[in-house]
Amino acid sequence: MTAAGFWTHDSVRSAMAAVWAVRPDTMPPLHSGAAIDTRQLQPGNVFFALRGQHTDGHRFLAQALAAGAALAVIDDPAAAQTAPPALPLVRVPDARAALGKLAAAYRATLGSVRVVAVTGSNGKTTTTRMIHACLATTRRGHASQKSFNNDLGVPLTILAAKPGDHYLLCEVGANAPGEIEHLSKIIRPHVVVITAVGRAHLQGFGSIEQIAKEKASLANHLEPGGLVVLPDNCEPLNPWREQLHRVLTFGSTKDADLRLGAVTQTLQGLSFTINDRDRYTLPLLGKHNAANAAAAIAVARRLSIDTQAIQQGLATFTPPPMRLELTHRADATLINDAYNANPESMLAALRTLREITPHTTPHTTPHIAPHIARRVAILGDMLELGDTSPQAHAEIADTIAREALADRVVTVGPAASKMAPPLRDARIDVETIDHLDQPAATRIAKSIAPNDIVLLKASRSMRLEQIADAWHALHAPSVADGVA
Secondary structure, three states: OOHHHHOOHHHHHHHOOOEEEEOOOOOOOOOOOEEOOHHHOOOOOEEEOOEOOOOEHHHHHHHHHHHOOOEEEEOOOOHHHHOOOOOOEEEOOOHHHHHHHHHHHHHOOOOOOEEEEEEOOOOHHHHHHHHHHHHOOOOOEEEOOOOOOOOOHHHHHHHOOOOOOOEEEEEOOOOOOOHHHHHHHHHOOOEEEEOOOOOOOHHHHOOHHHHHHHHHHHHHHOOOOOEEEEEOOOHHHHHHHOOOOOEEEEEOOOOOOEEEEEEEEEOOEEEEEEOOOEEEEEOOOOOHHHHHHHHHHHHHHHOOOOHHHHHHHHHOOOOOOOOOEEEEEOOEEEEEOOOOOOHHHHHHHHHHHHHOOOOOOOOOOOOOOOOOOEEEEEEEOOOOOHHHHHHHHHHHHHHHHHHOOOOEEEEEOHHHHOOHHHHHHOOOEEEEEOOOOHHHHHHHHHHOOOOEEEEEEOOHHHOOHHHHHHHHHHOOOOHHHOOO
16 A cells, blocks of 8 residues: 555554444545644544543544544544544544554555654754754655654654655654664664663663663664664664664764764854765754764765755754753853753753853953853753662762863752752852742843853753743843834
């Protein structure tokens, strides 16, 4: 079956081994795509009525029909009694599992589409977006939206692919063992990218070795002749290297297949070479992002994108929100990297803060305001680290002190507060906040002085973006400034 021929009510029902609960006489047109939220549903989509902690999709069947759903998948038999009679319904034992089954069946029809899967402890979303930027210069395709990387997001990404697409990019994440293996079986990638292996979700995995094993399992269902793109100096992946065929490496060592060289960084972004030949620019902070870009270049070359198109794609790349996102207002600079955090990503962000904040005067660096800039690190808890959490937070504090990564530190949350004593011992200005609410966010925002360069970094649930929002509100243009 072709991708175009897949989207009929009976073929979709059959792919999920579903039974009809309501089969109207008139069936609405069915198109590619699925939704689990009626607010994101497009006309012709399949709606999956999922039951979660806070809501139940079976309550929104009328809204699904109003939004244009052509079919709804339920696992509550009682829903058929209250659903709108014009909405076709099929019943399955588990709607969440059925979403994965439908995606796997649809993936099998995408014969000419090159499928790329990206995983890693850090940089998954950024690297996926970079690959998309490079490929989209000359090809048509689809990539994961936001961070659609779990057993819901990956199937939704696959189901959004269109007949005639040249490529499909899937971001893949995991919180516990076995999750990536399951998704790999659905994706069946032609190219696998592992950006990094670090101490993320240690609470679920227990060790860095188990994290490496989980990431490597993305290649378990690689298509014949497929390629695996790996960092060249990632020791935890070494036990799995010999099991992987057709490996291409990227990094800074002399043995890397795509060797980074001459990486420079300014407030405008990065510049670097690959194998001492081609030079690329990237409007994104963080020298570690040059490695992510190298992985993207490897994928683009594999899919026959020429160097000039890759250079154009990276030069015009739009970074995802809250990943070293830089804003300059009122002579202060804010770097919002608050999307998530683990020890490796926090140290990388702090070193970026140091590198872009030279302790000098505007005579040599005109982007710095008229006197010495102050490095301010606002750091929240790194979560899901299990028993290693105290040690990991202590490591951050020790590195800040040893490498002079910040002049002032504000900690947010109980775990981050443990960093305060060693920082004070190193004579670094420290403030601790147990819980971040709106008044606290506003107070911190008001404490940001002209010439400060400020980093926000924490795990996602700490919601450090509240500080960025408060800071933007304080400096928002008004009508008096001539902006209506």
